[in-house]
Amino acid sequence: RFKCLPVRRWLTFVTGLVECLCFNGAAFGWASLVFVLRVEGYLKWMCVNITDIDITDDEWFSLIFTIASVIQSFLTFSNGFVLDQFGTTVARLGGIILYTTGTLMIAFSTPALYVLLYPALTFIAVGGSMFLITNMQVGNLFRSRRSTVITLYSGAYGSSAALFLIIKVLYTAGISLYASFLFLSACSVIHLLRTLFLMPRTLIPYPLPEHYTYGIICGESNSASAGFVLSISIISHGLSEKSFRECLLSRFSFCAMVWLSVMQLRNYLFIGTLNPMLQRLADGDHSLVSHYTTVFALTQLCGVLCSPWNGFIMDRHKGKPRAAGESERDADLRASVLSLFLTPLLCILFSICATIPILPLQYLSFVLQVITRSFLYSGLAAFITMAFPSCHFGKLYGFLMAVAGLVSLLQYACFILVENVFDGDPLYVNIALTLLIMFAFIHPLSVYLHCRSLASQPTNQPINQPTNTHL
Numbered sequence: 001r002f003k004c005l006p007v008r009r010w011l012t013f014v015t016g017l018v019e020c021l022c023f024n025g026a027a028f029g030w031a032s033l034v035f036v037l038r039v040e041g042y043l044k045w046m047c048v049n050i051t052d053i054d055i056t057d058d059e060w061f062s063l064i065f066t067i068a069s070v071i072q073s074f075l076t077f078s079n080g081f082v083l084d085q086f087g088t089t090v091a092r093l094g095g096i097i098l099y100t101t102g103t104l105m106i107a108f109s110t111p112a113l114y115v116l117l118y119p120a121l122t123f124i125a126v127g128g129s130m131f132l133i134t135n136m137q138v139g140n141l142f143r144s145r146r147s148t149v150i151t152l153y154s155g156a157y158g159s160s161a162a163l164f165l166i167i168k169v170l171y172t173a174g175i176s177l178y179a180s181f182l183f184l185s186a187c188s189v190i191h192l193l194r195t196l197f198l199m200p201r202t203l204i205p206y207p208l209p210e211h212y213t214y215g216i217i218c219g220e221s222n223s224a225s226a227g228f229v230l231s232i233s234i235i236s237h238g239l240s241e242k243s244f245r246e247c248l249l250s251r252f253s254f255c256a257m258v259w260l261s262v263m264q265l266r267n268y269l270f271i272g273t274l275n276p277m278l279q280r281l282a283d284g285d286h287s288l289v290s291h292y293t294t295v296f297a298l299t300q301l302c303g304v305l306c307s308p309w310n311g312f313i314m315d316r317h318k319g320k321p322r323a324a325g326e327s328e329r330d331a332d333l334r335a336s337v338l339s340l341f342l343t344p345l346l347c348i349l350f351s352i353c354a355t356i357p358i359l360p361l362q363y364l365s366f367v368l369q370v371i372t373r374s375f376l377y378s379g380l381a382a383f384i385t386m387a388f389p390s391c392h393f394g395k396l397y398g399f400l401m402a403v404a405g406l407v408s409l410l411q412y413a414c415f416i417l418v419e420n421v422f423d424g425d426p427l428y429v430n431i432a433l434t435l436l437i438m439f440a441f442i443h444p445l446s447v448y449l450h451c452r453s454l455a456s457q458p459t460n461q462p463i464n465q466p467t468n469t470h471l
Contacts, residue, residue, distance in 0.1 A: 008215065009141050012198045013149065016135045019194065020156035021304055022163065023099070023187070024132050027072065027125035029164030030065045031274045032297045035290060036171050037061070041111040059419065064117050065272045066412040072125035073264070073405020079130045080398025084391065087202035088134050092195040095130030098123045100188040107181035129401075131191070132157050133394055134199065136381050140206040140390075147332075148311030150385065151378030155307020158300060158373050165297030206390050244395055247388045251446060256383060257400050259340070259443035261407040263347045263376050266433050269411040270354055270369060273418075273426070280424060281359040292362060299366040307374040313339045314382055332386040334451045337444050340383065343375040344440035351437060355430035 037043070043060050083091040102123030109116040132153065139149035167180045200214035247253060274296060275289070282288040314335050350368035353361055384396050414433075418426045 008198070012138055012141065015194050015198055016138050016153060017156055017304075019131060019191065020135060020153045021160055023160055023184075023191075024128035024135075025157040025160040026128060026163040027065075027068055027121055027161075028158065028271060029161035029297055029300065030061075030068075030121065031271065031293050032162075032164040032168045034061045034275055035293055036168050036177060037117075039171075040177065042114050042117070043111075059415065061275065062272045062415050063412060064121055066268075066409070066415075067118060068121040068125045069268050069272070069411075070405045070408050071122050072129050073408060074402045075126050075398075076129055076133070076401035076405070077395065077398035079126070079133055080394030080396070083133055083203070083394035088137070088199050089195060089201045091130055092134050092191070092199065095127045095134070096188050096191050096195070097127075098130070099127030099191070100185050102127060103181045103184040103188075107178050107185065128157070128160070133397065136385075136393070136397075137200075137204040139385070140204040140208060143207055145311070145315060146206070146385070147314035147382045148308055150382045151307040151311035151314070151374075152304065153307075154378030154381055155303040155305070155310075155374040157377065158303030158307070158370065161300040161303075162297050165294060165300075168294075168297075203390075206385070242389050242392075244392050247392050247396055248399060252387050252450075253396065253400070255443040255446045256380065257403050259344070259440045260376065260380055260400055261404040262436050262440050263344060263372065264404045265408050265410055266347060266351055266437060267369065267373055267376070268408045269414055269433065270350075270365075272411055273415055276424075277426065278359075278362070281357060281362070288359075292359070295363065296366050299370045302367075303370050303374045306371045307378045310339050310375045310378050311382070313342075314379075314386075329386060330451065330454055333447055336379070336383055336386060337448045337451065339375065339379050340444035340447060341441070343372065343379055344437055344444075346372045346375060347440070348434060348437050351430065351434040355427065355434060357427070 079091065079095075082094060102120045102125075105116045105120035105123070109120065135153050136150055138153070139146040142149050163184075167177070170180055171177065197215050204214065205212070275293070278289045278292045282292070314332070346368060350365060350372050353365040353368060380400065381397060384393055384400075388396055414426075414429050418424060418429050422428060
């Protein structure tokens with residue numbers, strides 16, 4: 001029984017879900033905000049003496065998203081390092097400052113001060129990422145449903161892309177960008193209160209020790225003992241000898257890096273070029289483009305509904321007896337294989353639909369994209385918690401996201417290639433990216449072979465004794 005009452009644990013979970021759902025991944029709703037910025041006249045000066053207006057301003061809007069998404073992914077490593085080294089409170093305060101600065105920049109931006117959009121979207125993306133990383137540890141409070149909580153938060157993160165859709169709808173109803181983003185800035189008070197009262201000062205260990213407490217109301221014992229408790233937690237799992245370097249250079253880390261990078265590149269390119277793609281398929285019909293942009297943003301809301309499926313897949317072995325000699329972590333890894341395989345399969349189906357130049361088919365592309373995105377990030381976070389020591393979660397998650405962010409730089413090169421070499425036709429680039437996704441199957445294959453090799457080993461060790469062959 002924990003000193004912290006169950007009601008506090010559930011309040012932490014619910015408020016974390018609301019935070020992820022309403023704020024964290026707002027930057028990925030960029031397509032909806034672009035629609036409003038165009039109406040406001042942002043980058044209109046680019047149209048002077050240029051015949052093909054759409055391609056020119058689309059290229060600049062795409063560059064803003066590319067910069068934000070790449071920097072957000074790259075800085076996830078430093079975010080994870082801050083979390084692991086300085087704790088949750090410091091990490092979240094940094095995220096609050098960045099997020100609030102970004103929303104204020106957009107609030108006070110104008111067509112003449114369009115340059116503010118570059119750092120603003122980046123700050124919103126990086127700050128939201130910091131919120132997500134600190135929320136992932138909440139899954140440690142729910143041992144039997146740990147993966148489900150983590151995947152649910154990741155799905156909510158993707159669904160928060162609909163925030164910019166809400167701003168678009170409010171804009172058409174007469175609410176200015178200034179008022180909307182000023183309100184978002186004021187909401188940072190909510191993040192601050194949650195940081196102080198419903199989150200730990202350091203980290204939530206896994207598994208939870210007896211009488212674990214967190215938050216200001218629960219007293220000072222958490223800050224003094226959390227590091228010690230976390231160390232006990234790691235030792236109890238037999239993973240204390242695994243350094244960050246060993247984890248980073250492991251086969252699992254490399255395969256997860258490839259798995260994440262190729263699929264994130266495909267997702268980012270789709271989001272960053274959504275507006276020009278819709279304009280091309282709709283023959284420039286303004287109302288039709290607005291309709292499909294709205295539908296895409298609405299489908300992002302479904303991410304919070306899709307991600308728990310991934311958690312259910314990973315948690316399906318919970319409560320079942322383990323095989324002789326199989327540790328809990330080995331059972332977790334075995335249960336993750338199906339999820340790790342389904343994700344690239346879904347991504348390939350999504351990429352195929354996005355490649356076919358039929359406008360109504362993009363409804364299916366939107367659905368498959370949001371499911372793929374939900375499985376991708378939730379699966380990555382859950383896998384890291386299963387395969388590596390919890391003390392390295394922030395750094396490993398951040399490093400993998402940083403490498404994937406560097407790979408995502410290719411999205412702008414792909415956009416330029418389509419516009420300048422293939423005359424706006426993305427067919428060949430889409431085919432190449434679809435083939436590239438095939439490399440993602442290396443990861444589930446690696447985990448499957450690892451689990452099969454464990455199953456073939458002699459079962460002469462106790463059931464609860466963990467093996468050290470995960471890496």
